[in-house]
Amino acid sequence: MGKKSQRWLLLFLYLSGLFHCSTAYVFWTALVEISYEKSNNVTEDKICECGVYGRNSPLDGASGIVTLPMGDPKGCGSDPFYNRNSSFPPWIALVKRGNCTFSEKINAAKRRGAAAVVVYNVDGSGNSTTHMAHSDADDIVAIMIGNTQGMEVVNLVKNGTDVFMLIDVGSPHGPWMDTYWLYFLSIAFFIVTAASIAYFAFISANRLYNLNIHRRAEKRLKSEAKKAIRLLQVRTLKIGDEEITSDSHMCAVCIESYKAGDVVTVLTCDHIFHKSCIEPWLLERRTCPMCKCDILKALGVEEETKEEISAQSPPEVTVITVTGADNMYEVPLTETLSPDPERHRYDNRAFEGDSEAAR
Incomplete structure (x- = not known):
């Protein structure tokens, strides 16, 4: 140097x-x-x-x-x-x-x-x-x-x-x-720098991964929303319909009154909106602009998706803890308990004996 x-x-x-x-x-x-x-x-x-x-x-x-x-x-x-x-x-x-x-x-x-x-x-x-x-x-x-x-x-x-x-x-x-310390500080500097780069790379990769998952979830929800929209009732307003004759009826999305010939969509909560106004709204938010009713839940589309996910997951098993003498045991409940004492016996014999003595 x-x-x-x-x-x-x-x-x-x-x-x-x-x-x-x-x-x-x-x-x-x-x-x-x-x-x-x-x-x-x-x-x-x-x-x-x-x-x-x-x-x-x-x-x-x-x-x-x-x-x-x-x-x-x-x-x-x-x-x-x-x-x-x-x-x-x-x-x-x-x-x-x-x-x-x-x-x-x-x-x-x-x-x-x-x-x-x-x-x-x-x-x-x-x-x-x-x-x-x-x-x-x-x-x-x-x-x-x-x-x-x-x-x-x-x-x-x-x-x-x-x-x-x-x-x-x-x-x-x-x-x-000293040369030794200069080498030590240089190595420490490069280690810290490499660790910082690795950390930021991990954070960036994790964010990209989460963003990708979020995009896929949004894409799936939009797909589900499209299915739900196809299930909604669509009407063409005619002269004499209540929505045209009453001044209190207007589209909450575009804030315009209804006219004869307008194509409207009736949501599950019975609120009516212009079809061209409500469909983009539902694709992004999937709820009624007025009462926040979730059309996916109302039409059962989201429940079906949840059932598909839960069908791929292992069944939940209820476990109870049994205490006897100086030991503790975890017993899974895989079936409905029967009043027949011969069908369901305790794994811990000491606990079973205490129970019989108590009777």
Whole structure:
């Protein structure tokens, strides 16, 4: 993962609120490159990602000639002496851990004009490092390196060799930045995404299935409604019919009075409507517009359909629970009970004995 993408990931964590809870665990490594000339005028270059930026250090690069404090290698005290000043090319202070706080070491070197401060670990710690906290010195690049590497540079400088050091930003590490966690988060993201897609696919398929069932049910009901409509009485109004002579009679669907020659349909509830008005209505609603009478039920069409469905279903069996002694039994009633005690006996003999004793 490149530095740019890593910084974008940090920005994402910050915006998502995860940065605040993970800041204490995230740290950045530093790329440390040293360059010096050997006795045979051959330049030696060494580079490793072996430094760790201080918690309060800016994530910037730095470069310069490595310089040691005179006398105390730990660089403590209010004004330690370095054999360089700000008039020389940029230089980097290399100090040993111990005796005073990291902030004191860093500020002392900064006052002398150091471009950056490199702290190497105590003796016997190998190449291990720790996370420096230096809240009082947060405006200068400060990193820590291991004791082995630090002593190698110290010996070169003490022997009169000019060592040029280049510091650059490495990679973030921590619970949200380690490669393992990035893989874990990526896999978790794809699992959640796949599960979400599967869930929405299931919901969509279920909705389509229910919609298909609803359409088939509507189609079946329309078919039944057509059968019922064919069973309804149809009349042609003539002059002298009550529906024409009375002003109180009008079609409740189109709200128009009846005229001679109009073809009307008489529903099972005796309400009359224009045939061309009521038939589309019945196909959609199957009830009288005035009294809500269900024509399918009134004509028995729906009952026939229900009977066809129930004929395909298994018969219902009534079950009673019989209790006796410490056990419970479920007894199906598959026939009408007879008063003959010899035909119907209890499966639980203990219960049967209790019943006979009660008699």
